[in-house]
Amino acid sequence: MYSNPVDPGNRPLLLFFIILGAWETRSGQIQYSILEEAKHGTFVGRIAQDLGLELAELMPRLFRVASKGRKDLLEVNLQNGILFVNSRIDREELCGRSAECSIHLEVIVDRPLQVFHVEVEVKDINDNPPVFPGTQKNLFIAESRPLNSRFPLEGASDADIGENAQLTYTLSPNEYFSLDVPTTDQQVKPLGLVLRKPLDREESPELHLVLLATDRGKPELTGTVQLLVKVLDANDNAPAFDRTLYGVKLPENIPNGTLVIKLNASDLDEGLNGDIVYSLSSDVSPDIKVKFYIDPVSGEITAIGNIDFEESKAYKIRVEAIDKGLPPLAGHCTVLVEVVDANDNAPELTVTSLSLPVSEDAQPGTVITLINVSDRDSGTNGQVTCFLTPQVPFKLVSTFKNYYSLVLDSSLDRESVANYKLVVTARDGGSPSLSATASVSVDVSDVNDNAPTFAQPEYTVFVKENNPPGCHIFTVSARDADAQENALVSYSLVERRVGERALSSYVSVHAESGKVYALQPLDHEELELLQFQVSARDAGVPPLGSNVTLQVFVLDENDNAPALLPPGPGGVAGAVSQLVARSVGAGHVVAKVRAVDADSGYNAWLSYELQAAAGAARSPFRVGLYTGEISTTRALDEADAPRQRLLVLVKDHGEPALTATATVLLSLEDSGQAPKASSRASTGAAGAEAALVDVNVYLIVAICAVSSLFVLTLLLYTALRCSAPPSEGACGPGKPRLVCSSAVGSLSYSQQRRQRVCSGEGPPKTDLMAFSPSVPPFPDSEDVGKQQDLNMDHCPEVSPFILI
Structure with missing residues (x-):
């Protein structure tokens, strides 16, 4: 209790003035009484105790007192919960000649929100002497x-x-x-x-x-x-x-x-x-x-x-x-x-904001604001009713005389409506009635109730092989309908294994921008399709997220030159030796050059050309453009050199085209008659022995020549590979190419086919439409000839396929 020193002569008077906060609960309201002109610090009542509140929770729960009019008359000590007189209270100034005089207080505490109504009756003391109109x-x-x-x-x-x-x-x-x-x-x-x-x-x-x-x-x-x-x-x-x-x-x-x-x-x-x-x-x-x-x-x-x-x-x-x-x-x-009285005073509205903004997950019945209405008129003219316009998820609840609470009536969704402009209308009962309005703006605060969403569940990306490390190949973007940190999206890879390696060794995603990068050059021959998921998570509590699937198709580049196959067991790749009888007619197949290309499509479509030696006479041989079969163009005669050395250029259809060279050695021999008499046996044996010696010499020479040509071919191939310009658009999608199909399959195939599709979900997808049938390794010359002997002249009637 607060006390002040007083004059001893006035001590009985002071004891009469001070009233120990008598209170009672009536109709949900606490009432105290206090004498006017009480000194500063005069005890009014233990308001915290009477309201059932603990002293320790007054400050954490933001205990505060609001009153209409002068707000400094009464105050609460938050340390002991005592309501005391803060400044001079003059009943005549406050209420005039009114028989009843009270100070209405609104006690508000948060967490949870509670509103109490306290009425402090100001009792009169004899502080005014009688006054005559004049002296x-x-x-x-x-x-x-x-x-x-x-x-x-x-x-x-x-x-x-x-x-x-x-x-x-x-x-x-x-x-x-x-x-x-x-x-x-x-x-x-x-x-x-x-x-x-x-x-x-x-x-x-x-x-x-x-x-x-x-x-x-x-x-x-x-x-x-x-x-x-x-x-x-x-x-x-x-x-x-x-x-x-x-x-x-x-x-x-x-x-x-x-x-x-x-x-x-x-x-x-x-x-x-x-x-x-x-x-x-x-x-x-x-x-x-x-x-x-x-x-x-x-x-x-x-x-x-x-x-x-x-x-x-x-x-x-x-x-x-x-x-x-x-x-x-x-x-x-x-x-x-x-x-x-006439109805000449419109109602007055006083809005006290409390729980603003309102969380969108607030439960119906949450108190938003307190509204006090008053009308200076009397009787019916001073009877005021309040209503809310327009139709909104809020309602007005009368809590006390001339007091209303604006409460939540139904659930909120910030993503639908983030702000409500409410109009509270107070209308009196006069005729004609008068009204007043007050605008209340209610902001809806966000909760994390929306996960990030992608525009589509799956994206298809085309990337040329041999891309530079760190190349940007795609950008994923997810939208979150929430606000602030609840809408702050970060991206990450959904880690998994791709063959023997982790997915993160192939690609990475920037956490903020969503940009997807290829960490290393991709090889179409090793990996045709890389399928993985990117996860988008917001920064809400708890975080929400969703995934999107990326299908990265690695487009082929012409980075593999044709590779020559040996003619048979024990043979040397790139060198063909063959005995040809001079008696063969035109169109006879005397040899076959076999080659494959590790690329696909046009890059693996091979053609063969016969290189004419400088200064040499027109060769009696030709090579099939797409089969590699060497055949005679006419009947051989004695004028043809017994040793024919042919250079066959194997070229793919890539841009730029890559080539390989095969050397074909043909030995022309006469088809002699068998000996007719035994007397000529020794002569024939000697001739045969001499002929065998000549053949061995020729074979040695041919083997040395073929070996030299093979070494030369390897050096030439290496030089071409090193001097070939880089393919354009390494990181961009390749140009669609036509693939002409026939009854025997595509125009090319890869002899050394490895695993090309890496996907963690089921069989490989068929988004990349390319015909490339599997061919067993080292097929014999007849099979290779049948599959490669295709001519573009036969393709116009076949529907082309485009990479999509």
Whole structure:
């Protein structure tokens, strides 16, 4: 509890003022009471304990107090949970003459959100003395006035209420007047002086009296006014009104000049003594003088100022009727003007934001904001109803008198609506009714409820083989409908094995951009299809993700030259030796050159050409363009050299084309007759032996020549490979090529076919449409001839296939 040093003489008074926070729970509300003018720090109540809150949770739960109007009157000590007086509380300033005076507090705590209503009643103390309209009042009374004549007086006013505002009056002792104090309604019969002894101007022309007003507070406070009674010479009859009290009902906001009432007073005297002049009493309040005017001749009272019910509900007008006699006499009456309320005040809305923004996973019933409505009018004109427009997933719930809570009515989805512009309308019950609106903007905060999504579940990528390491081959992009970190997407590979190696040794993906890179050169002959998955994960808690499949087709480049096959077991690749009888006719196949290309498609489509030796006569042999079969173009004769050395150029159809050279040695021999007589046996044997010696010499020479040509061919092939320009578009998709098919398959095949399709899911896909039938290694010359003897002239009728 808070205490302050006080003067010892006022200690009983202080003990009376301090009230130990008496509280009670009624209709879900905590009530305290406190005396006005309490000192700073005065204990009001243990609000945290009374609300069932632990002291340790006040600060973490953001315990706070909100009040309408002045917000510094009361405060809560968050260390001990005590509500105390923070600044001076003047009940008269706060509530005026109202019988009830309370300070309404809203106590708000978060996590979870709770709202409590606390009402602190401010009790009146006797801190305002009675006050008269003036310090002195002059009364003019004729000496001829009869006994028991009554002279009205304006009483004192006290700003306090109840016992503190109930006044008793005392008149200073004198022999002429007594004080007439009404015991009921002062409006009917005001305070007045009663003449008890006839006045004699010659004896006492002036009387000085003191009127004392005392309230019933503790301690009592008093106020005084000096009464100066001037005794006038006889004017026997004073003006008299029909009634002493007139009641009028006057609507508020009437235009200036509106007639309020017409008064009529009569005087039994004649002449000037009977001429009456009307006027407002000299002791009426200035507020009445600026709002009402009385015509001095007609007695009509008109409104000249703004008549506002909210400012004053009634006006008490004191009117005097004074004749022109000498001395003048006066008659008095009271006009009580009751102001009738009109619906001239629109409702007022006060919005207190609490749980903003609102999480999109908030449960229905979550309190969003508090709304307070008020209307200065009374009765039906001040009865206010609130409703919400337009149709939104929120509703208004009445929590207390003139208090509403804006609560969530249904689930939210930030991806559909991220912000709601709400309009709260308050309408009173007047006719016509008045309304007011308040806009409330409710932002919906994001939760991670959407996984990243790709535009399509699978992408097909074409990459030329022999790409440079680190080449960018594709970019994946996933979109997340959430916001901020919930929409921050990162990418990664779904690791797996590709043959003997890990997938991450082939490709990588940039975590932020989604760019996919080839970490090493890809070889079409080793890997035709690389299928893998890229995962997209957001940064939400918990993170959400999805995968996309990439099919990377490695397009073939012409990076393999034709390879010559040996003619048979024990043969040397690139060299063919053959004995040819001179008796063969035109078109006879005398030898066959066999070659394969490790590439595919056009790059593996081989053609054969016969290279003519410089200065040599026209050769009697030719080679099949696509079969490699060497055949005679005419019948051989004796003029043909017995040793024929042919160079066959094998070339693929790549860009640029790669070649290989094969050497074919043909030995022409005569087809002699068998010996007809035994006598010639020895001669024939000797000739045969000589011929065998010649053949052996020729064979040795041929073998040396073939070996030299083979070495030369290898050197030439190596030089061509090293000097070949790099294929364009190494990392881009290759140009679609036509593949012409026939009954025997494609135009080329790879002799050394390895595993080319690497996919972790099922059999290889057929997106790459290329006809390349498997051919067993080292086929015999007849099979090779049958499969390679294709001519482009036979292809136009066959539908081409395009890489897609």
